[in-house]
Amino acid sequence: MKWFSRFNFLFLNINLPITYLFSKLTHLSFLFLIAILLHPSLSLSSKKLNGVLITKSEKNYDLQLKARNFAQGELILVKIIPKKKAVVDLELKLTADGEEIPLSTVGVNRVGFIPISPERTPGPMLIELFSKILFVKYGSKKYQIDVQKTDFIVIKKQSISLNKKYTSSNLSKETYQFIEDCTKAKAKAFSSNTEFQISSGFINPVKSVYITSPFYVRRDYNKKKGRPHGGLDFRGAKGTDIFAIQDGTVVLAREMYYEGNFTIIDHGNKIFSYYMHQSKLLVKPGDKVKKGQKIGKIGSTGMSTGPHLHLGFKIGSTILNPESVLFLTEL
Numbered sequence: 001m002k003w004f005s006r007f008n009f010l011f012l013n014i015n016l017p018i019t020y021l022f023s024k025l026t027h028l029s030f031l032f033l034i035a036i037l038l039h040p041s042l043s044l045s046s047k048k049l050n051g052v053l054i055t056k057s058e059k060n061y062d063l064q065l066k067a068r069n070f071a072q073g074e075l076i077l078v079k080i081i082p083k084k085k086a087v088v089d090l091e092l093k094l095t096a097d098g099e100e101i102p103l104s105t106v107g108v109n110r111v112g113f114i115p116i117s118p119e120r121t122p123g124p125m126l127i128e129l130f131s132k133i134l135f136v137k138y139g140s141k142k143y144q145i146d147v148q149k150t151d152f153i154v155i156k157k158q159s160i161s162l163n164k165k166y167t168s169s170n171l172s173k174e175t176y177q178f179i180e181d182c183t184k185a186k187a188k189a190f191s192s193n194t195e196f197q198i199s200s201g202f203i204n205p206v207k208s209v210y211i212t213s214p215f216y217v218r219r220d221y222n223k224k225k226g227r228p229h230g231g232l233d234f235r236g237a238k239g240t241d242i243f244a245i246q247d248g249t250v251v252l253a254r255e256m257y258y259e260g261n262f263t264i265i266d267h268g269n270k271i272f273s274y275y276m277h278q279s280k281l282l283v284k285p286g287d288k289v290k291k292g293q294k295i296g297k298i299g300s301t302g303m304s305t306g307p308h309l310h311l312g313f314k315i316g317s318t319i320l321n322p323e324s325v326l327f328l329t330e331l
């Protein structure tokens with residue numbers, strides 16, 4: 001991965017006026033640049049500007065890993081593309097860090113998602129593909145990627161100014177009961193486990209995208225460590241349309257204490273997207289939704305200081321940066 005980063009750096013520089021670039025180059029680095037330009041992996045490295053794509057070609061299939069970055073909090077798309085018809089129906093099993101990654105059939109390919117927790121230690125990740133007939137009996141192929149560190153933002157503040165409703169320690173009995181009821185409803189929704197419902201890439205939840213709060217930003221008040229931001233905030237006026245980012249089934253759509261009007265969409269294989277603080281809910285539990293379908297409207301309900309959409313995404317119990325998910329616009 002280090003090589004890719006170096007290529008990336010050089011390609012960014014090439015956007016500068018060429019004369020300026022050459023004037024800054026020493027003789028030695030000039031030769032190095034020429035060597036890089038003549039290098040056969042030129043096309044592969046230029047793809048890094050738009051994410052990372054690794055293709056491992058085996059006898060019977062290509063294994064493809066695609067992501068915005070192989071880093072903490074990012075989602076990796078895995079694709080197994082068979083080279084022969086006989087490989088289409090193969091029994092395959094994929095693991096990453098020893099955890100099984102469910103594979104689903106999309107067209108003739110096998111597709112899965114590897115979640116990299118924001119809390120995972122940076123370093124090598126072992127990806128293993130087991131097959132019943134590809135190799136010798138129950139053979140496996142091993143691949144390794146290098147998980148990079150993500151520098152999540154930490155903001156240090158002196159005081160906190162939140163609605164007293166959410167900070168007060170003596171809540172009414174009714175409120176406590178409501179919070180408990182919300183927690184149970186959420187746990188039930190996230191326990192849903194259905195068939196994979198994804199057959200194409202992701203799309204943005206709003207028409208005009210402007211991020212007001214990034215993923216995993218942490219606000220420390222008066223030297224007390226805050227909780228990292230579990231999703232991504234999109235700017236939007238009250239009433240702005242919210243769209244499903246992917247096909248799925250609505251498993252929750254109701255008012256919650258913290259999340260306000262809250263929708264959870266189950267995409268199958270324990271993959272969920274969720275939408276907070278809406279002013280209006282336009283779907284109900286059990287509804288099948290298509291990506292791009294209007295599911296609600298932006299608002300400021302629940303624990304919110306102004307109209308915005310908080311988009312969350314998780315696989316199992318691992319929360320992921322929705323930006324890395326929305327990056328995958330095609331499978």
Ligand SMILES: [Zn+2]
Nearest residue numbers: 231232233310
């Ligand atoms: Zn948020």
